[in-house]
Amino acid sequence: MLDRLQAVENRYEKLNQLLMDPDIISDTKKLREYSKEQSDIQETVEAYREYKEVDQQIKEAKAMLDEKLDAEMRDMVKEELSELTAREQELSERLKVLLLPKDPNDDKNVIMEVRGAAGGDEAALFAGDLYRMYSRFAEMQGWKTEVMEANTTGVGGYKEIIFMISGKGAYSKMKFENGAHRVQRVPETESGGRIHTSTATVACLPEAEEVEVDVHEKDIRVDTFASSGPGGQSVNTTMSAVRLTHLPTGVVVSCQDEKSQIKNKEKAMKVLRARVYDKFQREAQAEYDQNRKLAVGSGDRSERIRTYNFPQNRVTDHRIGLTIQKLDQILEGKMDDIIDALIMEDQANKLEQATE
16 A cells, blocks of 8 residues: 555656646646646645654654653653554555545536426425435535526426536535435325325436547437427527437437527537436446445435435435434535445445455
């Protein structure tokens, strides 16, 4: 591990030199590439440097214990040595995690698709609750949320809502939301007070850059039609809504959220590119999973991953057996306890694999 860490530090120093090179500074592409690489390994380098410093302090403390010391000084050195040893162990565990292979999509923006599933109007209302929860969480992280497409119901929920969350590390935190979410509560329309169970599905797609996936104009069929949702006087009069079909994969995306056909096409292209990229990634992942399957990963979308129980103010994540009695706070976007637990479980699984 120490050899790998030294190699990372050497690369960091090399990047420092490259970023001061006038030829690199004048090359926007290389400057951006090297700056990102340096930023990605900075935390690892800082932790490794602290580890080396603590290790040196431990050696000095042990050397002092070999000298003739009075009882009080010896106790002080032993106490310091105990604290340094604990810190070294803590840094060692952290460095193991930092050296794990990083998901190349982690730093990307994320396109999220939330759909009401089983349960009719109640499922659509729950889809709206999930959208609000994710929007609040994104706001707390300092991220930006933009609705790409929304298909509302008469009761105020969503049959489907597609939105992008933009911000550093958005995908790394949201990717574990993939799957079926179940709600247990008494619907407002239920006069008998019976608890109903409904579901909504969530899909999380990393935003794909044009260079990452081959989506050619010649492979896309573009259909335009009149918008049917909110939008003022232009609704049903102008052909502003856009439907894109990627012929090689059969992926279809519609967008009518904007009044402008151009803007609708731009949004639809972002979603289309993300879905095609996701399709290729999932096919590769399925091949990998035939040999080995992680306990927590990005999640199968048909898998029930979480239950939201309103009568007991309880949220349970079934993948890791986590139950939290803070449903009201979680729906307000305070999701850190769940997301942090999922990330830790994922890291633990990867560490276990790395040592096999």
